[in-house]
Amino acid sequence: METKTATAGRALSMAPVEGVQTELQGPQATEQALMNAQAPESFARHVRGYLYVFYALIFGTLITVGASYIPFGNREVNIAVALFIAISKASLVACYFMHLISERKLIYGILGFTAFFFLGLMFLTIGSFADFPRHTVTH
Amino acid sequence: MDIPYTVAIRPDTGLYNAKAGIWLFLASEVMLFGALFSAYILLRVGAQDDFWPHGWLNIPLGTLNTLVLITSSITTVLAWASCKMGQFGRFKVFHACTLILAATFVGIKSYEYHDKFTHYEITLNDGRIADGHLLESKPDRVVIRGRFVADRKDLFDLRAPTASHKHEEITLPRADIKRMESYGPWHHTYLAIYFTLTGLHALHVIGGAIVIGFLWGPGSRLWRRDPERFTNRVEISGLFWHFVDMVWIFLFPVLYLI
Numbered sequence: 001m002e003t004k005t006a007t008a009g010r011a012l013s014m015a016p017v018e019g020v021q022t023e024l025q026g027p028q029a030t031e032q033a034l035m036n037a038q039a040p041e042s043f044a045r046h047v048r049g050y051l052y053v054f055y056a057l058i059f060g061t062l063i064t065v066g067a068s069y070i071p072f073g074n075r076e077v078n079i080a081v082a083l084f085i086a087i088s089k090a091s092l093v094a095c096y097f098m099h100l101i102s103e104r105k106l107i108y109g110i111l112g113f114t115a116f117f118f119l120g121l122m123f124l125t126i127g128s129f130a131d132f133p134r135h136t137v138t139h
Numbered sequence: 140m141d142i143p144y145t146v147a148i149r150p151d152t153g154l155y156n157a158k159a160g161i162w163l164f165l166a167s168e169v170m171l172f173g174a175l176f177s178a179y180i181l182l183r184v185g186a187q188d189d190f191w192p193h194g195w196l197n198i199p200l201g202t203l204n205t206l207v208l209i210t211s212s213i214t215t216v217l218a219w220a221s222c223k224m225g226q227f228g229r230f231k232v233f234h235a236c237t238l239i240l241a242a243t244f245v246g247i248k249s250y251e252y253h254d255k256f257t258h259y260e261i262t263l264n265d266g267r268i269a270d271g272h273l274l275e276s277k278p279d280r281v282v283i284r285g286r287f288v289a290d291r292k293d294l295f296d297l298r299a300p301t302a303s304h305k306h307e308e309i310t311l312p313r314a315d316i317k318r319m320e321s322y323g324p325w326h327h328t329y330l331a332i333y334f335t336l337t338g339l340h341a342l343h344v345i346g347g348a349i350v351i352g353f354l355w356g357p358g359s360r361l362w363r364r365d366p367e368r369f370t371n372r373v374e375i376s377g378l379f380w381h382f383v384d385m386v387w388i389f390l391f392p393v394l395y396l397i
Contacts, residue, residue, distance in 0.1 A: 043224050047217065054213040061205050061391075065198065068396040075397070082392035090385045097216045097381045104153040107162050114166040118173045125177040129184060 053096045060089040146367045161375045165382050172386055175336050179393065182328045192329045194297030195322075197251060201395040204247045205387060208344075211240035212384040215351070215377045222370040227362055230373070234355045237380070241348035248341050255322040255330065259283060260294065261311060262318040269309055270294055273321075281311045281319070333394055340390060343383045350376045 064085045072078050095101040100111075143149075144156040152159050183191055218233035254272070261269040261281070271285015284306050288294055296302060320326055324334040354369075354376055361369040 043220060047220050050213060050216050050220070054209065057209045057212075058206060061202065061209065064392055064396065065202050068198075068392070079397045082397045086389050086392050089388045093212065093381050093385050093388065097212055097384075098378055106152045106154060106159060110162050110166050114169050118169055121170070121173050121177050122180070125180050126184075128181070 049096060053092050056092055057089055060085050060092075064089075146365070146371060155371055157371060157375050158378075161378050165378065168382060172336075172339075175332070175339065176389070176393075179332045179336065182332055186328065189292050190295055192295050192297075192327065193299070194302070195329070196333075196395045197254070198395055200247055200251055201391055204244055205391045207240050207244050207247070208384050208387050211237045211244070212381055214240065215380045219370065219373045219377050222362075222366070222373050225366070227359075227366075231355065231359070234351055234373075237351055238348060238355060241344055241351070244344055245341060245348075248337065252334075258322040259285075260320055260322070260326070261316055263311070263315050264317050265315070268294070269311060271306060271309065274308065279313055281313065281316065283309050283311070285309060336390055336394065340383065340386055343379075343386070347376065347380045347383055351380065 064082055067081050067085070068078060070078075072081065100107070142156075146155060148155060149159075214233045214236040218230045218237065221227070221229035221233060257273050259269075259271065259273055259281075261283070263269065268288050268291055269283060269285055270288060271283035273281070273283055275282035286303060286306055287309070293302075297304075322330055324331040354372055358372070359369070361372070
């Protein structure tokens with residue numbers, strides 16, 4: 001049974017809140033206590049961090065568009081550059097906005113399985129092109 | 140009876156239940172979009188040389204929509220941070236911005252869709268091809284703003300240095316028209332996957348905006364009764380919103396730029 005504690009207008013999960021029953025033991029309990037003990041200044045720091053990530057995402061978007069106008073020699077290089085920037089931007093969103101940089105093991109486990117199957121899906125698609133008998137592909 | 144672990148941490152997962160749930164849901168979403176991205180790769184790699192479109196979409200509008208969605212992501216995370224800091228008023232302001240930005244995104248996307256559905260490739264009886272936006276459609280004639288091309292291949296790479304962007308008003312008698320087709324999903328496999336991917340993404344934007352709108356409006360009453368539980372709801376909807384943003388981060392270069 002959980003206990004409801006915080007009240008409207010009060011900072012949540014920043015000071016150790018009396019009566020919050022986390023039902024955790026050992027290291028998990030310590031980690032949870034540390035999370036609960038975040039001070040408002042600490043949250044202000046987080047907000048500054050979010051703003052830096054936001055600026056980086058804006059910058060990344062402009063770079064992506066700019067790079068698409070640069071003739072690198074062949075289309076494959078342009079594709080690689082665009083995807084590299086997209087992966088960097090997506091990592092920033094995942095790590096900071098979605099807090100994956102400090103999450104629970106269960107979430108990493110879920111995402112590990114997802115990544116495995118996602119990559120499998122992509123390689124099956126690409127690998128299917130190696131499956132044509134020789135000299136049957138005309139383009 | 141209370142729903143367990145809406146706020147308190149469940150001992151075996153280390154999470155409140157909704158958070159484990161949303162991540163499982165997002166994992167299934169990765170596979171859904173992953174399947175469509177793999178379809179895109181298959182179509183693209185399988186396309187004939189010189190017949191995969193380049194520059195068919197409006198890059199400034201796509202860039203603007205990317206910036207809109209990124210900005211909505213920061214307002215979402217700031218709305219959640221405001222709840223964490225107990226600043227309900229700021230939460231309301233930030234999420235109002237998120238909703239406005241979501242509406243802007245869908246508005247721009249609708250304009251882009253409209254642009255494609257009014258864009259026609261018209262093959263004439265003499266073999267020439269006229270390509271442009273429909274201005275007028277009468278029983279005896281069609282008027283477009285566009286250009287003539289001698290070879291259909293010239294329609295595919297609009298970002299090539301040699302591509303012509305000189306458009307003029309062209310009147311075509313109906314009797315001269317052999318075939319006329321708009322740039323809908325039926326026109327080319329690129330447009331089929333473009334409409335599928337962006338349409339599904341737009342549905343996610345609309346769905347996310349409905350949830351955020353609920354939390355901003357009637358759902359915000361929970362803040363008075365149980366602010367921690369409300370804050371968790373804001374976090375869950377935010378995780379979904381960031382995922383939608385992340386999908387667009389890939390869609391933009393893949394469909395507009397490369």
